[in-house]
Amino acid sequence: MSFEDIYNHYWSKIFRLCMGYVNDHAVAQDLAQETFIIVWQQLPKFRKESSIGTWIYRIASNRCLRQLETDKKIQKSELPFQIKEDVPISIEPQIQFLYTCISNLPETDRIIISLELEDVKQAEIAKIVGLSEGNIRVRIHRIKAILTEKFKVYER
Amino acid sequence: MNANIDFKNLWKQQDIEQPNHADLLLTLKRYKNKGLRRLVLTNVLLFITIVCLVLIWYFFQPQMITTKIGLITTILAMVIFVFAYNTLFKYYKAASESESNRAYLQDLIAIKRKQKFVQTKMLQFYFILLSLGVCLYLYEYVNKMPTAIGLLVYALTLLWIAFNWFYLRPKMIKKQEEKLDTLIKKFELINRQLDEQLEIKA
Structure with a gap:
């Protein structure tokens, strides 16, 4: 798989993962870009010990975890490349609410539920996060219950 | 809304903007050069300082x-x-x-x-x-x-x-x-x- 194929196939998935983590369009865009910079740099070293998806999701989620190092002072001038600054955000309130709820979960839960909603297999999520499959299953169940509860209150 | 909210469907409706591939490659190149420049700059600065100190030694010929x-x-x-x-x-x-x-x-x-x-x-x-x-x-x-x-x-x-x-x-x-x-x-x-x-x- 060439870098271009990977980029086209995974960009939206990685962007959503980052968006679920930070719930900020500009920051998520930066995190996704940084992920692809690492992918681009390390692709020649990728040894196929895991699937390419697991590999990329690991890089992206680790990048998200490290994000708090640069928190609060993300320098716009330092960004590798700029897309339009003011992205028109006119998504439906329900979608926005889902992303807000997810970004308020504990950090590792944000990653787990984002991967689940992205249709990543639970065995793969376990490999990405570094926990057992059973653990991931329990956690996903619990997060979904929390989200459902929040949506019920929201609907009222 | 019923208890079975389709989170996956909501999740995937998020607005996404993908920078085009050519732009990405161009910026990757620039990014790489930038990192290299910073490394070179640090070492050049150190080198110049050391050269200055050596020149002081050479021209002022300290005795002690x-x-x-x-x-x-x-x-x-x-x-x-x-x-x-x-x-x-x-x-x-x-x-x-x-x-x-x-x-x-x-x-x-x-x-x-x-x-x-x-x-x-x-x-x-x-x-x-x-x-x-x-x-x-x-x-x-x-x-x-x-x-x-x-x-x-x-x-x-x-x-x-x-x-x-x-x-x-x-x-x-x-x-x-x-x-x-x-x-x-x-x-x-x-x-x-x-x-x-x-x-x-x-």
Whole structure:
């Protein structure tokens, strides 16, 4: 798989993962870009010990975890490349609410539920996060219950 | 709304904007050059400083051993400082981004601890070496001056060193320590979330 194929196939998935983590369009865009910079740099070293998806999701989620190092002072001038600054955000309130709820979960839960909603297999999520499959299953169940509860209150 | 909310469907409706591939490649190239430039700049600056010190040695022909030791100590202080910073980059490189979140978090915590040690202890060591170097270096020239002026020169130098030691150094160390401590605490907190998950199963 060439870098271009990977980029086209995974960009939206990685962007959503980052968006679920930070719930900020500009920051998520930066995190996704940084992920692809690492992918681009390390692709020649990728040894196929895991699937390419697991590999990329690991890089992206680790990048998200490290994000708090640069928190609060993300320098716009330092960004590798700029897309339009003011992205028109006119998504439906329900979608926005889902992303807000997810970004308020504990950090590792944000990653787990984002991967689940992205249709990543639970065995793969376990490999990405570094926990057992059973653990991931329990956690996903619990997060979904929390989200459902929040949506019920929201609907009222 | 019923209990079965289609989260997956909502999730995938998020607005997405993808930079085009050509732009991405161009910026990747620029990004790579930028990193390289920064590395070159740091080393060039160090190199120029050392060349200046060597030129002083060459043109002013210091007679006393203290001056020579002073110059060497000053150069050593700078070399050690840059060396310590380069080791930090090595630590970062060793932490692989393609590890599991759990392993990566543990790596980050270890790196931050090392960074705290390097930055605070090294800064202290750097200040001591630099002050010592300057004092030793001055001795020969002060020796040739009238006593009163010589004393004044040393008094001013020591005052400057004292300002660095008692004001600047603690301030810098405190600032760095606070920043690193906060990060370490946050990473540990996130890491503990994963431990809690292990307890769920137990």
